[in-house]
């Protein structure tokens with residue numbers, strides 16, 4: 001059930017205004033491992049809970065702890081002692097916002113198993129679900145423990161959950177067969193990074209496991225620093241439409257996306273983008289590669305060759321490719337470049353778009369948000385303003 005490491009095709013941001021918010025697709029060796037990283041963290045918050053309860057079971061440095069035994073939102077963690085402490089710090093002292101009335105229902109979708117259907121019109125930006133993990137498993141356990149030990153710890157983790165939570169976990173779909181708990185885990189887990197060198201985990205959130213995949217989804221998700229999973233509509237969704245998220249890196253070429261869906265989740269992707277006729281699919285792949293190139297260049301704020309045309313090209317390509325569920329970073333890049341060019345109105349316009357979109361994709365604590373707010377409020381006073389003033393250069397002057 002292991003895949004070769006996947007190399008991220010997208011450029012990491014090269015500007016150093018803020019610490020990197022995520023390492024997109026940082027590690028994806030596990031099949032069925034929904035791509036997500038969560039490095040946002042606030043180390044100084046008070047723990048609220050103490051990490052002293054006894055572990056249920058241990059193998060090597062990995063143990064199982066369960067919290068919330070008496071509630072319906074219990075959580076089992078299978079991890080090291082140090083990471084358990086971090087998990088407690090993040091998951092304690094946070095009240096989960098009460099859910100709005102569900103704007104979806106789950107039902108059988110031909111060829112996809114169970115899926116989620118909007119039961120009314122959903123506006124862009126509306127929340128769909130907020131969810132806490134039922135199981136968090138250290139990622140390295142898969143490499144470091146033999147299968148018997150892995151299965152034993154995972155079985156304990158699930159059997160110790162409060163009954164309703166356990167039922168909810170076991171009702172999730174598995175894809176490969178074999179050991180039931182690990183099959184469910186690898187079919188339905190998200191990447192959760194707690195920060196620090198050793199913080200990589202698989203997070204299983206049974207409430208959000210019924211979203212099927214689409215390479216151009218209508219729902220965006222992120223996991224916040226308190227380990228809460230959030231989903232929001234990224235566009236207007238009509239009643240009766242399926243709600244989807246992207247399991248994989250939707251910036252990859254069609255053949256790569258299809259291979260990934262097949263190997264990791266056992267299905268042939270028939271989404272609208274994967275179903276394009278050959279010529280259009282090739283054109284789409286070419287646009288994705290162009291996005292990679294242009295974004296790479298514009299992300300380097302010291303690159304003197306960037307121009308306003310490139311910024312507009314990048315945004316145009318995102319829109320043409322319907323990547324509106326991952327466009328916040330492009331808006332951020334646009335705002336920063338325009339401000340560097342000394343074009344404050346356009347910088348403010350894109351900062352505004354980034355501030356509208358960013359919270360849906362990354363949450364309200366994403367580091368970029370502060371920078372965008374500063375540009376929106378006082379573009380000319382921001383240190384990026386006019387740093388690389390843009391002037392059209394006539395071709396003959398270029399030679400001088």
Ligand SMILES: C[S@@+](CC[C@H](N)C(=O)[O-])C[C@H]1O[C@@H](n2cnc3c(N)ncnc32)[C@H](O)[C@@H]1O
Pocket residue numbers: 111112113114115172173174175187188209210211212213214265266267268269270271
């Ligand atoms: C996270 S679960 C999604 C919910 C699942 N359909 C169920 O019945 O619980 C992932 C599994 O759903 C199915 N699936 C998800 N997206 C699909 C798609 N676009 N086409 C076909 N099957 C899909 C695959 O079997 C995949 O392994």
